Amino acid sequence: MSSWWFTRPRAIALTSVALLVVLIAACGGSAPAEPVVQQVEVTREVVKEVVKEVPKEVVQQVEVTKEVQVEVIKEVEKEVVKEVVKEVPKEVSVVVTATPGPTATPDTSAKSGGFINMQKYADVRQRLVHQSSILNMTLSPMMNLLVEYNPETADTTDIRCDLCTSWEVAPDGMTYTFHLNQDAKWWDGTPVTSKDIWFAMESMVNPDQFEILEGRSTSSTVNTELYVDSGATTEIDDYTVEIKTKFPAAAFLAALGVETNAVQSYKTVIEDGIVQGGRDLTAINGSGAFKFVDYISGVSVEYTKNEDYWKPGKPYINGMKHFIITDAGRAIAAYKTGQILTTNWITNLTTLEAKKLDEEMDNLTVHYGGPTGWQAVTVNTTKAPFDDPNVRQAIHLALHRQPIINAVSGGEDLMGYMIPEGFWFSRSAEEYANMPGYRELNGEKHPDDIAEAKRLLTEAGITGSVPIQLTARNCCGYPDRAVLVKEQLQDVFGWEIEIRVMEAGAGFDAYWAGDFEMMVQGHGLHFADPDSLMVKWVRGTLPQWMGGGRGKFWTITQVEDLYYEQQQESDLEKRKAIVHEMARIAQEEGSANFPLYWGLRNHPLEHRIQNYNFELWNKKWENIWCDPAC
Amino acid sequence: MKTYIAKRTLLFIPTMFLVTVAVFVIMRIVPGDPALMILGEGEEGAADNLTVEKLEKLRAKLGTDRPIYVQYGSWVGNMFKGDLGQSYFYEGKPEVTFYLKDRIPTTVELTLMSLVLASIVAVPLGVLSAIKQDSVSDYAARIITLLGIALPNFWVAVMTIFFLVLLFQWAPPLAYEKVWDNPWTNFQQLIFPAIALGTSNMAFIARITRSAMLEVLREDYIRTARSKGLAERVVVYRHALRNALLPVVTLFGFELGRLISGTVIIETIFLVPGMGKLLIDSIGNRDYPMIQAVVLMIAITVLVMNLFADLLYAWLDPRIRYS
Numbered sequence: 029m030s031s032w033w034f035t036r037p038r039a040i041a042l043t044s045v046a047l048l049v050v051l052i053a054a055c056g057g058s059a060p061a062e063p064v065v066q067q068v069e070v071t072r073e074v075v076k077e078v079v080k081e082v083p084k085e086v087v088q089q090v091e092v093t094k095e096v097q098v099e100v101i102k103e104v105e106k107e108v109v110k111e112v113v114k115e116v117p118k119e120v121s122v123v124v125t126a127t128p129g130p131t132a133t134p135d136t137s138a139k140s141g142g143f144i145n146m147q148k149y150a151d152v153r154q155r156l157v158h159q160s161s162i163l164n165m166t167l168s169p170m171m172n173l174l175v176e177y178n179p180e181t182a183d184t185t186d187i188r189c190d191l192c193t194s195w196e197v198a199p200d201g202m203t204y205t206f207h208l209n210q211d212a213k214w215w216d217g218t219p220v221t222s223k224d225i226w227f228a229m230e231s232m233v234n235p236d237q238f239e240i241l242e243g244r245s246t247s248s249t250v251n252t253e254l255y256v257d258s259g260a261t262t263e264i265d266d267y268t269v270e271i272k273t274k275f276p277a278a279a280f281l282a283a284l285g286v287e288t289n290a291v292q293s294y295k296t297v298i299e300d301g302i303v304q305g306g307r308d309l310t311a312i313n314g315s316g317a318f319k320f321v322d323y324i325s326g327v328s329v330e331y332t333k334n335e336d337y338w339k340p341g342k343p344y345i346n347g348m349k350h351f352i353i354t355d356a357g358r359a360i361a362a363y364k365t366g367q368i369l370t371t372n373w374i375t376n377l378t379t380l381e382a383k384k385l386d387e388e389m390d391n392l393t394v395h396y397g398g399p400t401g402w403q404a405v406t407v408n409t410t411k412a413p414f415d416d417p418n419v420r421q422a423i424h425l426a427l428h429r430q431p432i433i434n435a436v437s438g439g440e441d442l443m444g445y446m447i448p449e450g451f452w453f454s455r456s457a458e459e460y461a462n463m464p465g466y467r468e469l470n471g472e473k474h475p476d477d478i479a480e481a482k483r484l485l486t487e488a489g490i491t492g493s494v495p496i497q498l499t500a501r502n503c504c505g506y507p508d509r510a511v512l513v514k515e516q517l518q519d520v521f522g523w524e525i526e527i528r529v530m531e532a533g534a535g536f537d538a539y540w541a542g543d544f545e546m547m548v549q550g551h552g553l554h555f556a557d558p559d560s561l562m563v564k565w566v567r568g569t570l571p572q573w574m575g576g577g578r579g580k581f582w583t584i585t586q587v588e589d590l591y592y593e594q595q596q597e598s599d600l601e602k603r604k605a606i607v608h609e610m611a612r613i614a615q616e617e618g619s620a621n622f623p624l625y626w627g628l629r630n631h632p633l634e635h636r637i638q639n640y641n642f643e644l645w646n647k648k649w650e651n652i653w654c655d656p657a658c
Numbered sequence: 659m660k661t662y663i664a665k666r667t668l669l670f671i672p673t674m675f676l677v678t679v680a681v682f683v684i685m686r687i688v689p690g691d692p693a694l695m696i697l698g699e700g701e702e703g704a705a706d707n708l709t710v711e712k713l714e715k716l717r718a719k720l721g722t723d724r725p726i727y728v729q730y731g732s733w734v735g736n737m738f739k740g741d742l743g744q745s746y747f748y749e750g751k752p753e754v755t756f757y758l759k760d761r762i763p764t765t766v767e768l769t770l771m772s773l774v775l776a777s778i779v780a781v782p783l784g785v786l787s788a789i790k791q792d793s794v795s796d797y798a799a800r801i802i803t804l805l806g807i808a809l810p811n812f813w814v815a816v817m818t819i820f821f822l823v824l825l826f827q828w829a830p831p832l833a834y835e836k837v838w839d840n841p842w843t844n845f846q847q848l849i850f851p852a853i854a855l856g857t858s859n860m861a862f863i864a865r866i867t868r869s870a871m872l873e874v875l876r877e878d879y880i881r882t883a884r885s886k887g888l889a890e891r892v893v894v895y896r897h898a899l900r901n902a903l904l905p906v907v908t909l910f911g912f913e914l915g916r917l918i919s920g921t922v923i924i925e926t927i928f929l930v931p932g933m934g935k936l937l938i939d940s941i942g943n944r945d946y947p948m949i950q951a952v953v954l955m956i957a958i959t960v961l962v963m964n965l966f967a968d969l970l971y972a973w974l975d976p977r978i979r980y981s
Binding site for chain 2: 145151242303305307308309310311324325326327328349351352353354355357358361362364365367368531532533534536537538540
């Protein structure tokens with residue numbers, strides 16, 4: 029019937045083929061299109077072993093290293109480390125400090141050159157260097173710290189100098205004297221002096237004293253102000269600075285080594301009036317190995333090598349681009365096609381997705397680091413029936429964690445009430461396996477726990493169905509976890525649980541206003557020390573939510589006391605015991621936060637990237653190189 | 659015609675007024691305080707040291723402590739001076755217009771590319787389906803269009819990436835290049851989002867084309883044309899298609915609005931720095947001035963494109979005269 033060319037089936041078929049050819053051409057015509065990298069067989073098996081063992085072995089490594097640092101150990105052989113721990117007099121090992129080693133020297137085996145694309149799981153948010161609410165490591169490549177986590181080791185207590193060359197600790201364990209590296213300089217050519225260190229410390233603990241920083245958040249996640257007061261930092265001379273802590277703080281140096289405590293230029297901020305933060309990266313005057321090139325909001329941050337970096341020979345690579353990829357599917361596609369080679373911190377891939385990515389790629393290994401946070405059910409203690417400790421204890425006993433862990437991570441994520449597995453202060457998986465609330469019998473929830481949970485509810489006067497609203501922010505998998513929790517509590521107690529899903533920001537507002545009964549929410553851990561973890565139960569966000577909203581703290585008195593006690597305890601075994609006691613009390617007294625599991629953080633790493641330590645709690649990228657070239 | 663354009667342009671005023679009121683009021687009804695977001699409440703644990711004084715000070719600085727009608731008046735007043743406001747979130751270049759200028763061309767390019775692709779496929783598909791009614795080709799075309807309408811954009815986007823990786827070990831470039839900087843990379847980056855974005859539009863346009871063609875092909879003048887001995891090609895192309903396209907053209911204005919709203923998801927998945935991505939980021943940040951400006955731009959675009967479609971309608975159909 030038709031003689032019009034484009035309506036003919038043949039014409040349509042040809043057009044379709046032509047379009048397909050154009051698309052195929054589009055798929056193959058540019059540099060990123062090449063799936064690259066095929067020097068792959070390198071070390072896959074070896075790396076795999078590391079992946080499996082690191083979280084477990086950290087415990088041993090930490091114990092060994094810390095004691096070695098207590099200046100006793102030179103003659104003591106490795107096998108007696110534990111005895112040494114007990115014998116070290118408290119006054120000698122007042123503070124667990126790292127070895128005051130010099131700043132690293134260039135690695136002679138390193139290869140210079142190359143450019144690395146990375147994933148960045150969220151956009152830049154910080155308004156101030158010291159505010160790093162999501163630890164997205166945007167500023168790290170451009171800044172330095174007074175001390176840093178040693179990138180040569182996986183030991184998260186191994187701290188070494190970054191801007192300093194050495195430090196001493198006075199016998200009181202509270203007075204630190206740092207000697208600065210006189211080669212260190214800002215990008216504008218001015219030297220890094222003790223004035224800058226003074227300013228950094230003051231802006232961490234009390235930014236409001238500087239008009240330009242007024243109202244900007246402090247480093248709440250690291251809590252430097254827990255250790256140092258405003259006015260406690262003194263410039264001895266241009267390159268010597270003294271910091272007095274409030275008490276012999278075991279975790280002071282570990283806290284200083286975290287990204288949020290980067291040192292910023294006094295001159296730039298105070299004299300030139302330029303705030304150093306993530307909201308205007310063009311304004312950064314850093315001292316770090318990489319300089320800022322470009323930021324496209326929501327898309328990417330690009331850096332280039334600082335050719336005048338004060339650490340000779342570093343960095344090794346010429347530049348980096350961090351792509352803000354919030355969609356897990358897009359991230360996986362980017363890893364698989366070689367568009368990105370690693371992540372700048374954590375990813376938004378679930379453990380299951382990360383495992384699958386690892387299995388499917390020969391030239392990339394996914395490493396797993398100690399957990400950065402936990403997922404939990406939190407209840408509002410100002411609302412019945414959660415004002416009753418028996419009810420809270422019953423919820424803890426009734427929750428069956430293992431199926432939830434299996435569902436979200438194929439069993440990879442970690443158990444833990446207050447304390448996760450995998451750190452030196454942890455309980456072991458075996459301990460958890462026998463603890464009420466965690467134990468199982470023949471793969472099922474232990475019947476004694478169920479019976480005890482029901483008894484507690486009866487004692488609290490609750491029988492039959494209770495209507496409960498379970499809130500989940502529409503973010504980060506919370507609604508899915510809410511469904512799992514709802515099913516479990518409905519099965520055990522017969523409660524009528526209604527899930528309320530809220531927009532992410534609105535959900536936070538509701539939590540702060542105390543407008544919730546029960547919620548599913550994740551909580552972050554920002555460095556590997558009990559201080560960073562235990563502080564969550566005595567100050568900050570969580571106690572306020574549990575107490576019914578802003579300013580209404582709810583804590584268990586004994587837990588708070590023990591928190592301050594462990595902060596000052598330098599004996600690791602004793603400190604660990606206190607931490608465990610805190611967890612025990614919280615559990616038995618009916619905490620209002622019930623951890624479901626601790627998520628392992630995953631780091632996909634393409635095999636060309638060398639000398640990378642994924643355990644670092646700061647990512648400056650100055651120590652890595654590519655071999656073969658990238 | 660000039661009178662008609664003037665009248666239609668005047669009608670923009672009440673529409674825009676309603677749009678501005680709606681976006682302004684809705685943003686302030688929705689929970690989420692920009693001062694809280696700025697001070698870090700967007701993340702758990704980031705606002706531990708937040709005090710009421712800090713909050714009040716910031717609210718005063720942002721002007722969000724003023725009555726809502728005062729805020730609205732101030733915003734509209736500034737808008738008339740060409741000032742769309744300052745972003746609450748970005749500090750270096752807080753002017754909202756800076757981001758709009760940067761993002762609008764990308765979204766316009768993506769949208770147009772999507773519309774063109776959709777039309778290139780949809781119109782021949784609709785015509786083929788109509789002139790081969792109830793044939794295998796027609797059934798195939800109808801199935802394709804039904805699928806196109808049924809499948810949500812974001813799913814098509816995710817599947818597009820999935821199959822590109824599966825079949826070609828390739829994904830669209832991550833690093834965005836502007837069309838005038840690197841046309842080929844720009845094409846590679848936008849072609850697949852455009853396809854994902856345009857799938858449902860293609861299906862919709864194809865179905866409208868088909869039904870319009872079927873209707874026109876049954877008209878007396880088509881029978882007359884055929885009886886005159888005109889070639890089928892001439893009948894279809896010159897007589898049927900031109901008339902059948904009238905409703906399709908009207909559809910373009912409407913479809914453009916749908917496409918722009920679709921960019922919100924598509925740009926996020928494909929990492930395209932356009933207006934959609936800016937809007938979704940700004941909503942997350944409770945960046946009121948940015949959200950208001952983006953919504954305003956989208957509303958203006960839809961209004962203008964609808965006017966344009968109406969004018970085109972008149973050009974295509976000489977019987978229609980606007981006065």
